[in-house]
Amino acid sequence: MAREQLHVLNALDVAKTQLYHFTAIVIAGMGFFTDAYDLFCISLVTKLLGRIYYHVEGSNRPGTLPPNVSAAVNGVAFCGTLSGQLFFGWLGDKMGRKRVYGMSLMIMIVCSIASGLSFGHSPKGTISTLCFFRFWLGVGIGGDYPLSATIMSEYANKKTRGAFIAAVFAMQGFGNLTAGVVSLIVSAAFKNKYNVPAYSVDPKGSTVPQADYVWRIIVMFGAIPAILTYYWRMKMPETARYTALVAKNAKQAATDMSKVLQVEIVAEEAKVESIGRQQNSSFGLFSREFMVRHGLHLVGTCTTWFFLDISFYSQNLFQKDIFSKVGWIPKAATMNAIEEVYKISRAQTLIALCGTVPGYWFTVFLIDIIGRFTIQVMGFTMMTVFMLALAVPYHHWTTAGHHAGFIVMYALTFFFANFGPNATTFIVPAEIFPARLRSTCHGISAAAGKAGAIVGAFGFLYAAQGKKPEDRDYGYPKGIGVRNSLFMLAACNLFGLLFTFLVPEANGISLEEMSKENDDDEQQLETSSTAVPGSTRTVPAP
Secondary structure (H helix, E strand, O other): OEOOOOHHHHHHHHOOOOHHHHHHHHHHHHHHHHHHHHHHHHHHHHHHHHHHHOOOOOOOOOOOOOHHHHHHHHHHHHHHHHHHHHHHHHHHHHHOHHHHHHHHHHHHHHHHHHHHOOOOOOHHHHHHHHHHHHHHHHHHHHHHHHHHHHHHHHHOOOOOHHHHHHHHHHHHHHHHHHHHHHHHHHHHHHHHHOOOOOOOOOOOOOOOOOHHHHHHHHHHOOHHHHHHHHHHHHHOOOOHHHHHHHOOOHHHHHHHHHHHHOOOOOOOHHHHHHHHHHHOOOOOOOOHHHHHHHHHHHHHHHHHHHHHHHHHHHHHHOHHHHHHHOOOOOOHHHOOHHHHHHHHHHHHHHHHHHHHHHHHHHHHHHHHHHOHHHHHHHHHHHHHHHHHHHHOOHHHHOOOOOHHHHHHHHHHHHHHHHOOHHHHHHHHHHOOOOHHHHHHHHHHHHHHHHHHHHHHHHHHHHHOOOOOHHHOOOOOOOOOHHHHHHHHHHHHHHHHHHHHHHOOOOOOOOHHHHHOOOEOHHHHHHHHHHHOOOOOOOOOOO
16 A cells, blocks of 8 residues: 655655756766776776886887786776775665765775875885775775765656766766876877887887876876865755655755755654654565565666676776777887877777767666666667677778778777666666665665676686787787677677566656555565465566
């Protein structure tokens, strides 16, 4: 039996789009801008780190990070992110979204700066320090996922909620783009100031001491947008859904949202107390009741995000290696260290500009029209198709004259990742779970995604290496090659498509209706318990 919706929550659901919506998008979105910048800028400078710290005297090839070091530099932030998503997701439900929001941002600010100041008496010491701070940077980034998604979903109206959450996540595209642009500007400035010969001309002179400043400046720049955002995060009021449904403070929820919405809202203390009494015996995350109501939903959000991130982060982190293998980026020995950073940055910027950023905004404009499910199915399908289109005729794409076609197809996989599951896997977990578990379940789903990113970061690094010595980067073991790796990524996308059918559609439905928080707990649980064993449905109806 449905309970009557609280006035304050109904006011949020039917509110017209106004300034506070856009303010919330910018405040939450700048966190994601910083997240993306910090996660992806490292891939632009890993080759430079190899030249600076791992040059082998007398070698005919520029220095390269050893496989285990490269995997650590690229993947350690993901390990931290996974930890942060689980911890801050849980903390957001226990302490409140706002109280935890500033903590994660402050960790990001401190660790961005500290990463650029990494020190050591030896290459091993410097890289170890860098990895240490990037782990904790990842913890802060991880906290941003469940908190930003939950805050935006709880502030939004039900008509345009998907677009608002997608707009927050779309800032990740601008963060990715900015990483390329900043790296491009910094490397161009140093390249123009120092006339450095190519490695093949002068191995020692191809990496000037000033190159050490390049990667440090690029890494530290990520602290700037985080610093600019901190004050406004602290000024945001707690979401009414947490205050009313979890903290049980009807008066504070009404006061906060009266200021935000600029309308008079009645504090329904008696109704909130009634809801509180009913929820005191409500199910927890590890209860049988949760499994009945939302177990398959959580499986669906975790698995789709896991398979998506294997593919998405593999593509992002190692696109420089793929571009080198197809000849779009010249061989390392033909360039000096700073020029190599410039060429890699130019390639990533072009991909972000043409494929990544447009994909995000297609989702923003269309998600509340065609729905989350349709976009996710379409995205996984097209990613599978384009991965196979790259893998099957791979030798055709790698021959001279066909590189442009490879780049176009590769950019299209990014477009449909972002106009597809990379956005929807972030949005849906913030909509379908109860308020008291919303941040936790989003954190679990996001952590499953980062587990996929770790698989991509560590696994693809080895898998993409060729079987012949000339097809492998210096010091790397045998792998299955780029072509077979693309087949593996296509399979991941296909699995993501299949698990999408476990996730319900939340388009146009209020958060309380979606999570069944408006239903009488006892009757709903009794109905669910008797219906599930003999049912043939795989997903409970929303």
